[in-house]
Amino acid sequence: MNAHQESESDEVEALVVDMCRQHDNAPAALLEILHDIQDAVGHVPQSSLAAIADALNLSRAEVHGVVSFYHDFRAAPAGTVTVKVCRAEACQSMGALTLIEDLCRRHGVTLGETSADKGLTIEPIYCLGNCALSPAALVNGKPVGRADVERVDGAIREARS
Amino acid sequence: MSAPLTIYVPRDSAALSVGADATAAAIGREAAARGIDIKIIRNGSRGMFWLEPLVEVARDGVRHAFGPVAAADVGALFDAGFPGAGNGHPLSLGPTEELDYLANQERLTFARVGVIDPLDLAEYEALGGLEGLRRAAAMKGAEIVEAVTASGLRGRGGAGFPTGIKWKTVGEQPEGRKYVCCNADEGDSGTFADRMLMEGDPFMLLEGMAIAGFAVGAQEGYVYIRSEYPHAIATMREAVRLWEDAGLLGDDAAGSGRPFRIFIRRGAGAYICGEESSMLESLEGRRGTVRSKPPIPAIAGLHGRPTVVNNVLSLATVPVILAKGADFYKDYGQGKSLGTQPFQLAGNIKRGGLVEKAFGVSLRTLVEDFGGGTATGRPFRAAQLGGPLGAYVGIGHLDVPMTYEALAEADAMLGHGGVVLFDETVDMAGMARFAFEFCQIESCGKCTPCRIGAVRGKETVEKILRGEDVARNIALVEDLCDVMTDGSLCAMGGLTPMPVLSAIRLFPEDFDKGRVAAAAE
Numbered sequence: 001m002n003a004h005q006e007s008e009s010d011e012v013e014a015l016v017v018d019m020c021r022q023h024d025n026a027p028a029a030l031l032e033i034l035h036d037i038q039d040a041v042g043h044v045p046q047s048s049l050a051a052i053a054d055a056l057n058l059s060r061a062e063v064h065g066v067v068s069f070y071h072d073f074r075a076a077p078a079g080t081v082t083v084k085v086c087r088a089e090a091c092q093s094m095g096a097l098t099l100i101e102d103l104c105r106r107h108g109v110t111l112g113e114t115s116a117d118k119g120l121t122i123e124p125i126y127c128l129g130n131c132a133l134s135p136a137a138l139v140n141g142k143p144v145g146r147a148d149v150e151r152v153d154g155a156i157r158e159a160r161s
Numbered sequence: 162m163s164a165p166l167t168i169y170v171p172r173d174s175a176a177l178s179v180g181a182d183a184t185a186a187a188i189g190r191e192a193a194a195r196g197i198d199i200k201i202i203r204n205g206s207r208g209m210f211w212l213e214p215l216v217e218v219a220r221d222g223v224r225h226a227f228g229p230v231a232a233a234d235v236g237a238l239f240d241a242g243f244p245g246a247g248n249g250h251p252l253s254l255g256p257t258e259e260l261d262y263l264a265n266q267e268r269l270t271f272a273r274v275g276v277i278d279p280l281d282l283a284e285y286e287a288l289g290g291l292e293g294l295r296r297a298a299a300m301k302g303a304e305i306v307e308a309v310t311a312s313g314l315r316g317r318g319g320a321g322f323p324t325g326i327k328w329k330t331v332g333e334q335p336e337g338r339k340y341v342c343c344n345a346d347e348g349d350s351g352t353f354a355d356r357m358l359m360e361g362d363p364f365m366l367l368e369g370m371a372i373a374g375f376a377v378g379a380q381e382g383y384v385y386i387r388s389e390y391p392h393a394i395a396t397m398r399e400a401v402r403l404w405e406d407a408g409l410l411g412d413d414a415a416g417s418g419r420p421f422r423i424f425i426r427r428g429a430g431a432y433i434c435g436e437e438s439s440m441l442e443s444l445e446g447r448r449g450t451v452r453s454k455p456p457i458p459a460i461a462g463l464h465g466r467p468t469v470v471n472n473v474l475s476l477a478t479v480p481v482i483l484a485k486g487a488d489f490y491k492d493y494g495q496g497k498s499l500g501t502q503p504f505q506l507a508g509n510i511k512r513g514g515l516v517e518k519a520f521g522v523s524l525r526t527l528v529e530d531f532g533g534g535t536a537t538g539r540p541f542r543a544a545q546l547g548g549p550l551g552a553y554v555g556i557g558h559l560d561v562p563m564t565y566e567a568l569a570e571a572d573a574m575l576g577h578g579g580v581v582l583f584d585e586t587v588d589m590a591g592m593a594r595f596a597f598e599f600c601q602i603e604s605c606g607k608c609t610p611c612r613i614g615a616v617r618g619k620e621t622v623e624k625i626l627r628g629e630d631v632a633r634n635i636a637l638v639e640d641l642c643d644v645m646t647d648g649s650l651c652a653m654g655g656l657t658p659m660p661v662l663s664a665i666r667l668f669p670e671d672f673d674k675g676r677v678a679a680a681a682e
Binding site for chain 1: 178355390428429513514595
């Protein structure tokens with residue numbers, strides 16, 4: 001570990017300790033704590049697990065088990081813009097699978113992965129509760145209904161600007 | 162000086178997904194530029210999503226609808242002076258309440274959704290809010306349970322278990338720490354009623370939870386909301402804060418002399434956490450794996466304590482029952498399916514949205530009269546009822562009345578009230594494959610029939626799609642479905658066979674395409 005990485009992980013540890021304290025170091029608040037960390041850092045760094053385990057009096061294995069169980073938590077940062085496209089039944093009935101293929105081809109990324117320049121992540125999601133305006137997408141948290149390539153690209157441009 | 166012109170633009174996330182924020186901003190700009198005094202209220206959605214953004218203008222106490230209003234349409238609407246219907250403007254729809262889609266509904270749970278500013282407590286109270294809670298605060302727990310039991314209310318999450326009986330069990334446990342957990346992990350594709358309600362009338366859910374707390378002697382409530390619903394989470398958090406400030410939650414909740422507090426918790430993208438015991442695990446900060454039953458949560462739920470677990474719609478319906486009486490509520494519906502059900506019309510449908518009707522309405526009425534058929538205009542072929550674990554039905558099912566009993570008789574289920582339409586281009590073998598794939602992605606992994614069965618099922622349907630040994634592989638899928646139905650711990654593995662077997666039963670021709678294609682080569 002070089003000096004730069006070390007100071008970064010110290011920073012993460014301080015943040016984690018603070019966030020756990022805000023939730024009274026309660027093990028039941030683990031999901032909330034992980035969300036807070038990801039909201040602040042962009043992902044749940046491997047280096048944060050020991051600090052969480054320590055603060056909540058859990059084993060590292062328990063914390064890792066929770067992080068890896070839930071689809072939301074990522075071990076590495078996502079792209080600057082994250083596009084989540086619904087591929088559940090209602091959106092499939094309006095062509096979501098074709099939309100996902102078109103988006104991935106156009107931006108040269110594989111579904112579930114981040115582009116080489118770290119600019120874009122396209123991920124599948126299963127229902128955004130916008131099933132009467134299918135297909136549905138979420139671009140950096142902003143909902144896009146009746147999604148097509150143009151509308152999603154417009155939202156990506158907006159998110160970048 | 163005259164009162165400002167009141168204009169409603171929804172803040173519901175579905176409305177936002179088609180530009181409601183831009184429309185509201187354009188209305189503000191136009192009004193300022195023209196020197197017109199207006200007040201913009203960001204209401205929930207009326208649930209007519211093909212008309213979103215649906216702008217309403219209040220005039221002489223009547224709300225007039227315009228939609229869909231894009232930001233670019235706003236200038237012309239101001240030029241025309243927001244005229245009534247028939248005066249020529251193509252976006253003018255007439256008085257909102259007189260639109261067929263709304264006028265033909267029986268909105269009890271959704272009475273205020275889309276009508277009020279979701280976070281205006283005074284308006285909530287003026288339209289009947291808090292009446293049920295005030296009644297409940299003066300009643301004994303057992304009396305509240307009795308009223309809910311008499312109303313015939315059944316769990317709206319999908320299982321349809323009588324709510325009053327669940328509460329009775331929790332109420333009868335020895336005094337001490339008890340919980341009310343609201344399951345707002347609405348993961349079923351084709352459903353959005355919970356989301357609409359939390360975004361459009363969040364106080365009603367808090368009111369229902371507080372009443373449940375008084376009924377069973379619980380001191381704390383948790384709302385477990387899926388992370389895919391960021392707007393609902395934000396609205397619910399703000400609603401809780403407002404209720405705490407108003408003294409409706411706290412040590413002396415609503416002047417009852419009893420403590421009750423509510424906490425909002427986020428899910429993390431696991432469909433299985435919509436299963437009640439997985440949700441409880443998740444609320445305790447663990448992996449969302451299913452618990453073996455017994456014990457049932459009513460006896461040993463959150464942190465091992467007696468817990469009421471109810472869906473958003475079940476809890477949000479309780480205030481109406483307390484305010485207007487059990488008899489009022491059970492006058493709606495038929496047989497053992499009493500009251501109303503918020504149906505959600507979704508997928509390939511022309512007029513998708515929320516339709517709250519008494520139980521017993523036919524699928525045809527929902528799909529044709531309300532829904533207007535498919536969005537693409539192609540013939541209707543199939544509908545999936547009750548989410549990804551629900552059965553597919555076809556044209557032959559259109560006249561089945563939507564009740565728990567009639568649907569069970571037709572080998573289908575109501576679930577959370579979602580209706581997803583597909584036109585003739587749908588490949589039902591592909592949908593059967595997807596049902597297994599979804600189970601594979603979302604299985605918690607605890608029991609073998611679900612964890613392994615989903616993978617093997619997907620592989621076998623893929624063989625069928627390639628035309629390999631079709632008859633034998635269909636028999637194998639059917640056999641596998643028996644094992645999953647009988648051997649799974651919860652509905653994830655137990656009901657995945659529903660969409661698979663219904664697709665095979667109703668659309669056998671789709672499972673034979675691979676063989677036909679292979680034979681032709």
